[in-house]
Amino acid sequence: MKSLVIYYSLTGNTRFISEIISRISGSDILELKLKKDDSRLKGFKKYFWGGMQVYMKKKPELMLFDKNPQDYDLIFIGTPVWAWRHTPAIETFFSNINLNNKKIALFCCHGGGKGKTLEKMKYRLGGNEIIGEIDFKEPLRYGKDTGSERVKAWVGEIVKKVNAQTLKVR
Template sequence: MIEKKLELRKLVIYYSFEGNTKFIAENIAKITDADLAELKPKKELTSKGFMKYIWGGSQVMMKKRPELYPLEKNPEDYDIIFIGTPVWAWTFAPPLSTFFHSNSLQNKKIALFSCNRGQNGKTFENMKKELEGNDILGEIELFDPLLKDKNKNLQKIEEWIKGMFINL
């Protein structure tokens, strides 16, 4: 049974603005032996400090879908897909909106993760709406993982992954 689980093709897709989501994505890929695919906007926000919240939040409210560079991996080729995002204005970041509307994922096993510095809001609820027709294996919210005890956050994702994989 364990060998069968290891044969499943896994992909971690993520967008990261400040590195938190990237840190978690890279560690999920390492733990699960998954491929990694970063969503990269052709025109990235350049605001830092408080202004990043204004510009990022306005993109969410205006339902922007920034143009992305093509992914090097085809999500259709994978059995399990981890999808990660920072939380912007209590939901997923705009590059994920572009991804969801450019790919029609169906009948996939999907795990969701988010990184935030405040509240997750409706991030997972909104992601699940975009991913109807898929089996959502689980979700995990991480609070500021680069600044708030990296080792504890890594332990948290390891336990989360083990819990999901037991049921496959």
């Protein structure tokens, strides 16, 4: 079973979690990067710019992918929470790539109010099997170790589920 972690991250929290998932599950990793450089957005500017992107339902253009998500059976998808939902970069991904019949595990990073982020992602991913979900409150700020331990346990559960299903099919 081939697995991939797809994520977007502006300030590093979702990247931190994504890299752990990739390492412990042996998954490939695909970071969604905007064509328009967003790396210098700091402080209030990033809230203003990001908030506008969400409210104006922007779908920013993404850099070309070096992995094809269609080649994978299990896909972890991670996003920061912006205005109680997934980021515009992830929305662009959902609009450009039609995933079907995949096993999907969802995760998000937030500052304490994830709202309906995971529900909205699930809605966009109809036709796939959602095999797990988890959220993290700013792991870089509130505890890298606790974050890592929770990721490990979560990935362990997902791998177990997938293995049990694969055995049944055989």
